[in-house]
Amino acid sequence: MSLATTLTDGAIVARRNLIKIKRVPELLVFTTLSPIMFVLLFAYVFGGAIAGGDPQQYREFLMAGIFAQTVIFGATTTGAGLADDVQKGIIDRFRSLPMAPSAVLTGRTLSDVINNVIVLVVMSLTGLLVGWRIHTSVGEALAGYLLLLLFAYAISWVMAWVGLLIPSVEVLNQASFIVIFPLTFLANTFVPLQSLPGPLEAFAEWNPVSAITQAARELFGNTALVAPSDAWPLQHPALYTLIWTVIILAVFVPLTNLQYRRAASR
Amino acid sequence: MSGPAASVRAVDLGIEASGLTKRYKDVVALDGVDLAVPRGTVLGLLGPNGAGKTTTVRVLTTLLQPDGGSARVAGVDVVGDPAGVRSRIGLSGQYAAVDEYLTGYENLEMVGRLYHLGRRRSRDRARELLDQFGLGDAANRPAKTYSGGMRRRLDLAGALVADPEVIFLDEPTTGLDPRARLDMWEVIASLVAGGTTLLLTTQYLEEADRLADEIVVIDHGRVIAQGTSSQLKSQIGGERVELTVRDGAQVEQAVAALADLATGETGSDVASRSVVVPVTGGAPALAEALRRLAEAGVDLEDVGLRRPTLDEVFLTLTGHASTGDDRPDRGGQGRTTAGGDR
Numbered sequence: 001m002s003l004a005t006t007l008t009d010g011a012i013v014a015r016r017n018l019i020k021i022k023r024v025p026e027l028l029v030f031t032t033l034s035p036i037m038f039v040l041l042f043a044y045v046f047g048g049a050i051a052g053g054d055p056q057q058y059r060e061f062l063m064a065g066i067f068a069q070t071v072i073f074g075a076t077t078t079g080a081g082l083a084d085d086v087q088k089g090i091i092d093r094f095r096s097l098p099m100a101p102s103a104v105l106t107g108r109t110l111s112d113v114i115n116n117v118i119v120l121v122v123m124s125l126t127g128l129l130v131g132w133r134i135h136t137s138v139g140e141a142l143a144g145y146l147l148l149l150l151f152a153y154a155i156s157w158v159m160a161w162v163g164l165l166i167p168s169v170e171v172l173n174q175a176s177f178i179v180i181f182p183l184t185f186l187a188n189t190f191v192p193l194q195s196l197p198g199p200l201e202a203f204a205e206w207n208p209v210s211a212i213t214q215a216a217r218e219l220f221g222n223t224a225l226v227a228p229s230d231a232w233p234l235q236h237p238a239l240y241t242l243i244w245t246v247i248i249l250a251v252f253v254p255l256t257n258l259q260y261r262r263a264a265s266r
Numbered sequence: 267m268s269g270p271a272a273s274v275r276a277v278d279l280g281i282e283a284s285g286l287t288k289r290y291k292d293v294v295a296l297d298g299v300d301l302a303v304p305r306g307t308v309l310g311l312l313g314p315n316g317a318g319k320t321t322t323v324r325v326l327t328t329l330l331q332p333d334g335g336s337a338r339v340a341g342v343d344v345v346g347d348p349a350g351v352r353s354r355i356g357l358s359g360q361y362a363a364v365d366e367y368l369t370g371y372e373n374l375e376m377v378g379r380l381y382h383l384g385r386r387r388s389r390d391r392a393r394e395l396l397d398q399f400g401l402g403d404a405a406n407r408p409a410k411t412y413s414g415g416m417r418r419r420l421d422l423a424g425a426l427v428a429d430p431e432v433i434f435l436d437e438p439t440t441g442l443d444p445r446a447r448l449d450m451w452e453v454i455a456s457l458v459a460g461g462t463t464l465l466l467t468t469q470y471l472e473e474a475d476r477l478a479d480e481i482v483v484i485d486h487g488r489v490i491a492q493g494t495s496s497q498l499k500s501q502i503g504g505e506r507v508e509l510t511v512r513d514g515a516q517v518e519q520a521v522a523a524l525a526d527l528a529t530g531e532t533g534s535d536v537a538s539r540s541v542v543v544p545v546t547g548g549a550p551a552l553a554e555a556l557r558r559l560a561e562a563g564v565d566l567e568d569v570g571l572r573r574p575t576l577d578e579v580f581l582t583l584t585g586h587a588s589t590g591d592d593r594p595d596r597g598g599q600g601r602t603t604a605g606g607d608r
Contacts, residue, residue, distance in 0.1 A: 005382070008379075009379075009380060012376060012379045012380060013380075015376075016365060016368060016372075016376055019367060019368055019372065020365075020367040023367040023368075023408055024367060088361060088363060088366075089359045089360065089361040089362075089363035090363045090364075090365060092329060092357070092359045092363055093357065093359065093363040093377070093421075093424065094380070095328075095329050096327045096328065096329060096352060096355065096356075096357040097352060097377065097380045097381060098349055098352040098353035098380075098381060098382065099380040099381075099382075103380075
């Protein structure tokens with residue numbers, strides 16, 4: 001199978017997934033509403049308490065954390081979409097076609113990147129409304145967004161694997177919530193690391209979610225409220241994030257492809 | 267395996283399988299299945315839930331690797347060259363595998379593109395099939411709005427997009443209402459008239475009887491009988507002349523007249539004035555019986571040749587009825603009989 005065919009097939013599958021956004025706009029509305037809700041709740045409820053009474057500074061601090069949490073949660077879309085396809089027998093149809101075997105997975109993960117782009121745009125606009133600002137150059141800001149998308153892309157391969165393994169949308173959503181929610185909270189996403197008790201602070205320092213958040217804060221210039229950390233991952237957050245991204249992709253891309261070939265619709 | 271003789275044979279057969287086995291943990295799904303379907307003919311794979319029908323289809327369509335045995339579809343080895351098989355087949359699975367958010371047109375166009383038919387041909391083919399399957403008016407509606415029968419037709423159309431040499435239909439009418447089932451039968455019958463090789467699984471005996479040239483009965487992952495529907499019926503015997511005489515007093519006379527014709531024990535009942543004579547040979551046997559009865563001066567009220575239904579055939583062959591069995595077809599998951607519209 002030539003590379004061109006593989007890419008074309010992936011694009012055809014991605015287009016199919018994007019048509020769903022067009023047909024069921026409610027989906028996009030709700031996936032963007034909850035982060036908007038988070039922005040507003042955290043900005044106005046916790047803002048005064050956490051940042052020593054300076055809500056404006058907290059909003060600056062908060063946005064990168066919410067970006068990270070949201071795009072990571074967005075990866076569940078990938079898993080849910082694949083689980084749904086397995087459940088409905090659509091994977092069987094795809095697997096019986098002479099298409100590139102990887103196209104269903106590349107198409108799926110690709111359309112979810114586009115989904116994340118839309119969500120990031122909506123959230124950024126909300127952030128701007130509540131007083132968040134980017135203080136760096138356009139290039140750095142773009143790099144920040146790109147890093148968020150890249151990390152989310154890696155996570156969506158993990159969720160793709162889970163989605164093929166547990167082909168039930170309901171179970172998948174519950175299970176991923178239980179893992180992702182604490183993972184995105186045991187980090188520097190919403191509170192300064194130093195406020196966490198010792199062992200949790202150590203965990204949070206090495207949590208890649210902290211690194212991606214820290215990296216985005218630096219690239220957006222939202223570091224006013226961040227006390228410097230001695231932990232290596234937080235001193236090199238972008239590099240640490242990229243290392244995780246590469247490792248996750250190296251493990252889960254082959255693993256998911258293998259699982260896809262085994263996937264049995266029921 | 268190779269050599270000219272083998273390849274000539276392979277060309278003649280649309281589907282060829284020998285000794286297919288597949289096991290899931292402690293369940294034997296296929297226990298040495300042999301099939302030979304000449305090109306341009308329809309094979310009905312008949313069996314209860316969990317018999318191994320779907321597993322067979324999954325192996326032949328390259329979705330599942332067999333543990334043992336070999337199979338060729340359209341002359342191509344399913345294990346050795348799965349990609350080659352995929353470009354020559356069309357599959358319509360147990361559930362209507364259509365994307366419900368896409369329109370009927372988008373569904374078919376996507377399938378065409380993934381068969382690598384190219385943009386233009388995919389579009390033309392999608393329109394053509396939608397019209398052919400009576401979905402032209404619904405072409406631009408999301409499949410979500412389609413009825414169960416329409417979804418099934420759309421799914422079947424998906425299997426035909428690339429004009430495949432061999433088509434697999436796994437329980438194409440399960441879950442459809444009687445009206446939709448009849449529509450589906452008509453569509454399938456028109457395919458058959460076009461000369462495609464078709465393998466159709468079903469748990470409906472009437473469906474196999476009506477659509478298939480040849481029927482293979484499968485149970486516990488093994489082929490337990492095969493032949494045309496009438497061969498199967500005569501294979502288990504059970505053909506009989508049943509008659510009712512006008513006058514109960516003539517029952518004995520009738521039994522005597524047909525004694526030479528009977529291939530088994532003749533039954534008679536004076537009270538209901540009926541006689542049942544097991545015979546072989548079909549219609550000529552009935553004609554002969556009528557001649558003898560007329561000669562003997564027996565006055566008939568009703569007479570006919572009765573053949574066993576496929577249900578009876580099934581019961582005789584398997585020792586259990588054709589439905590209502592729960593053994594898992596694959597991986598511990600059994601579908602209920604004539605189950606939901608999924």
